[in-house]
Structures are given as structure tokens and as C-alpha cells.
Amino acid sequence: MTAPQNRRVLITGSAGEIGCVLRAGLYGGGRTLRLFDIKPQAARPDEEVLAADIGDTAALAQAMHGIDCVVHLAGVPREGAWDAILPNNIIGTYNVFEAARNAGVKRVIFASSNHVIGYYRATEAVGISEPERPDSRYGVSKAYGEALGRLYADKYGLEVACLRIGSFRARPQDARQLATWISHRDMVELVRCCIDAAPFHFLVLYGVSNNARNRWQNPDAATVGYRPLDNAEQYAAELETIKPSAGDPAADFHGGAFCALEFTGDARRID
Ligand SMILES: NC(=O)c1ccc[n+]([C@@H]2O[C@H](COP(=O)([O-])OP(=O)(O)OC[C@H]3O[C@@H](n4cnc5c(N)ncnc54)[C@H](O)[C@@H]3O)[C@@H](O)[C@H]2O)c1
Incomplete structure (x- = not known):
């Protein structure tokens, strides 16, 4: 691959x-x-812009030409109707991996989500070897994207990093985010590390800052040299009061409010 500082992304x-x-x-x-x-953007020097949908495979083929690394963020970023999740997160993500493979792109960094492990108990730490436990159609779409990434790494030799992003905000907004927050600068650093890293096969990384309350084990962070700098704890005094009550699925599981959406299950059976 091209030298890190010259990579085409x-x-x-x-x-x-x-x-x-x-x-x-x-x-x-x-x-x-x-x-x-799909939204139009204006290019600066050393930037190129394509306004298109990831449903458009011809546009994606054009976009991949000469690229070293894809950072795939496009899609529905929250729980949504299946009619929206299916084309954008499922079919669109397939189109991106397939276009990357066809163009000989070496590396794909996929924006996954913490919602792939949403129904683990908030009292337990979770790493990257536990079975996925999605909390939403959105979480399922991200688990699918990770599985697709694993397929393209094993079968076609792409280097794939899946980022289980926590809560990307300028600053944390509630008590849950004291654990799940990722700051703007740590997010940039995480992606930069994945773009610049020496060759790897398949990685799963939590996109989380250096929060004192972090509950996600992140062994692949060392592989790419990701060392987050920010810690949500500085906001604890003002945010600790804003939290759901115990017995509410939003409080009891890693996925927070996504776990409570449409919930008609029996929380006691979620071991
Ligand atoms: N923001 C977070 O805290 C967070 C947490 C976990 C995961 N993620 C993931 O990170 C990614 C980016 O999230 P975000 O917060 O920036 O979301 P966002 O909605 O702000 O940005 C998504 C962008 O994708 C574009 N897009 C959507 N569908 C498209 C399509 N079919 N074709 C082309 N472009 C399309 C939209 O126009 C938008 O500009 C998403 O995949 C999301 O699931 C975000």
C-alpha cells in the first residue's frame, strides 16, 4: 500500500x-x-467530491478508483424502519465492500456500533470475543456489516477494521455517555491510526475515549496504536443526575435507550 502519509482515502x-x-x-x-x-459538498485542494448514493454501484465503482483505504460511514445512524435500514445499511454496505474488492482497494474501515452488543448487562464488561447481541434493527445491520467485513478479509484478503463507535459527541450528554463517549479528537485519532497502521487482517475496535467508566475491553487498539486522550469523567458531576431508573432496559443494558425502544420482552430472561 502507498506510504501512510500519502494514502488516498x-x-x-x-x-x-x-x-x-x-x-x-x-x-x-x-x-x-x-x-x-448523497449531500453535495464543495472540494478543497487535495479533496475530490462525489455526490451519489451507496445504492448506485456505478458511482461506487468510480469512487473506488485509485483508493488505498475506504472509511465507510454512510447509512442510517440510529434505529429506524426496516425500509430505511435495508437499502442504506444492509445493501449499501454490501455495495461498498464489493466495490472495494473489485477495485483492488486494500483496506476498509467500517463504522460499526456499540449497539451490536447492546443487550449485555451494563454491570458486565464486554470485549470483542463475545457473541453479538444487537439491541435494534440498526444493531443487526452493524453486526451484518462486521460479518461482511470478516468475509471480505478471510475470502478476499481485504484488511478490515470494524469500529464499534460509542457516543460521538462534542461532550457527553447523559450518565450513560460517561462510559460510552468518544470525543471528536479521539475519533479522528482512531480513524487516523486505522488508516496509517501497518498491514493487518481483521480487527474490531471500540470507538471510545479514555473514560474512567469505560466497560469495553479494546485489545485491538494496541495493534493500530490507538491511545485515546479524553475522559468523560470531567462531566460526571453535572450528568450523573440524568439517568434512567433501575429496571428500565435503558439503564440495565449496554445499549441504553435503544434497548428500551419497542421493548416487550422479559428483561429477567436476558442473562
Ligand atoms: N454518531 C455516533 O455516535 C455513532 C455511533 C455509532 C456508530 N455510528 C455510525 O457512524 C456512521 C456516521 O454516523 P453520523 O453520526 O456521522 O451520521 P450522520 O447521519 O450525521 O451521517 C451519515 C451521512 O451518510 C450520508 N448517507 C446516508 N445514507 C446514504 C446513502 N445511501 N448514500 C450516500 N450517503 C448516505 C448522509 O447524507 C450523512 O451525511 C454511521 O454509519 C453510524 O451508524 C455513529
């Missing part, structure tokens, strides 16, 4: 919240950014 979903922060944080230093989003 395609960002899907580049006009979104994470995409805009990555675009600013990764800009410059010899790296070329190609920005792909």
Missing part, C-alpha cells in the same frame, strides 16, 4: 456528523480525501 457519509469532523481532522499532510455522500 475515500470517506462515504462524509457530509455527516462524524464525516465532517474526520474531513477536518484528516485533511492535509499529503493525504488525498475523496468525499462521497
